[in-house]
Amino acid sequence: MVCSVNPEAGRECELAAIGRDGEGRRAVVVGAGPAGLEAARVLALRGFETTLVEREGRLGGQLVLAERPPKKWRLGWLVDYYRNVLGDLGVGLRLGCEAAPELMDELSPSAVVWAAGSVPVLPASIPGLDLPCVLTAPDAIMADPALRDQRVCVVGSGMTGIECAEMLAEQGNEVGLYEMVDQIGPGIFFQNMIDIMGRLDKTSTKLFPGHRLVSVEDGRARFQKVDGSEVVAEFDCLVLSLGIKGVPVPEWLEGRGCELRVAGDALGIGRIQEAVRTGYDAARSIA
Ligand SMILES: Cc1cc2nc3c(=O)[nH]c(=O)nc-3n(C[C@H](O)[C@H](O)[C@H](O)COP(=O)(O)OP(=O)(O)OC[C@H]3O[C@@H](n4cnc5c(N)ncnc54)[C@H](O)[C@@H]3O)c2cc1C
Known part of the structure; x- marks a missing residue:
């Protein structure tokens, strides 16, 4: 048993009470x-x-x-x-x-x-990630003013990528969520997945599993599909959520x-x- 807020939960018998031994150090x-x-x-x-x-x-x-x-x-x-x-x-x-x-x-x-x-991880192998139209997930989440009425590609469908896509869709953007492997949300706990995908389905977000980002030019992103073919997506803003x-x-x-x-x-x-x-x-x- 674990708790996000109480680090002693489940370990009460192992852990001694916190002593006052810092002595002003x-x-x-x-x-x-x-x-x-x-x-x-x-x-x-x-x-x-x-x-x-x-x-x-x-x-x-x-x-x-x-x-x-x-x-x-x-x-x-x-x-x-x-x-x-x-x-x-x-x-x-x-x-x-x-x-x-x-x-x-x-x-x-x-x-x-x-x-x-x-x-955030920004792979050096993908050209174009330094363009101004490319944001990290934290940049997109904290954008002030918020992104609105834009065509947005969110790349990476871990929890942060999915939540970012949901938030951007709710703000009125046209969102595509791209994922390299053939399943959206790889590795996410199924209960979290049911919860968030239920909400994401109610937005207009389009899902693109099996799409690996290979390069970015101004307003265009190239993806390679699992069968080796290439797809180009046009966007106003590309949001990277490729891990940290x-x-x-x-x-x-x-x-x-x-x-x-x-x-x-x-x-x-x-x-x-x-x-x-x-x-x-x-x-x-x-x-
Ligand atoms: C969009 C999003 C949603 C998430 N949702 C969840 C969730 O639902 N549940 C969950 O369990 N986790 C969630 N997480 C993950 C969770 O927030 C992180 O696991 C957690 O915050 C990591 O804590 P940390 O203290 O290690 O680092 P951080 O929270 O990153 O804090 C590190 C701090 O160090 C500061 N810092 C860095 N370098 C220096 C320096 N040189 N000098 C001074 N300060 C410095 C930074 O400014 C930062 O404030 C989410 C993360 C994101 C991005």
Whole structure:
């Protein structure tokens, strides 16, 4: 049994109560996604003088994206919860602040948790991905003003790609969802699939399984089908959702002599449950 929000669920008998053994030592957590938020909570509970450093001007990391697609606004409650609890625990927040050597010199922590999340994968083998008409899924989800009345190709039908397609269709775009393998939503848990495909079917989204993106030119994308034939799709905007990769610990941080832990997507790509759990475990494992 696991829980996305409570990392102790199912492990109550294995885990000792959190002791107050931080003794005022300084700890820095990099990244305010669910992994970093949870790590900061546990470090503060342990009595570390904890600072949470976040590049963006807000808490939440990818949760800010995750709550945008239809029916998902309740994920924002998790960010509200952490905002309240970290405030109560006196965690120092450095928002709009990039983790850098000078900052670490200033904060001089004895322990650091690296929870810097992930970045979208953009395969170098596909020409044209640097064109302005190509967006990543996060760019499309956060677009301000929102994309409307456009022909949009969403490429990649993992959970993020499907949710992005649903959101773009609801915003009034003409959406095509393209997937390399011959099935939409490969690897997605069947219950989630039934739920989201039921909603997607009610939009005008067209599905193109078995279509591998091979190149992009201005307004035209070339796909290779399973039988080797080629298809060209015309679009105003192409949205890439081809997976994500963790942000590695920078070299300058490795050799600083402080206790270093890695959590969340930076440790291994997962979902909220893995991020919260690894954030918790990282913070507890610091000596
Ligand atoms: C559209 C979408 C929908 C999703 N829906 C779900 C869902 O329904 N259920 C689910 O379980 N999961 C969902 N996820 C996945 C979930 O959001 C992630 O698994 C989770 O947020 C990963 O947490 P994290 O803390 O490791 O990283 P992130 O949430 O990515 O947070 C990392 C943070 O680190 C910051 N950072 C990076 N580098 C630096 C630096 N050098 N200095 C300072 N700060 C830095 C970033 O700005 C970011 O805020 C969704 C994701 C997306 C994109």
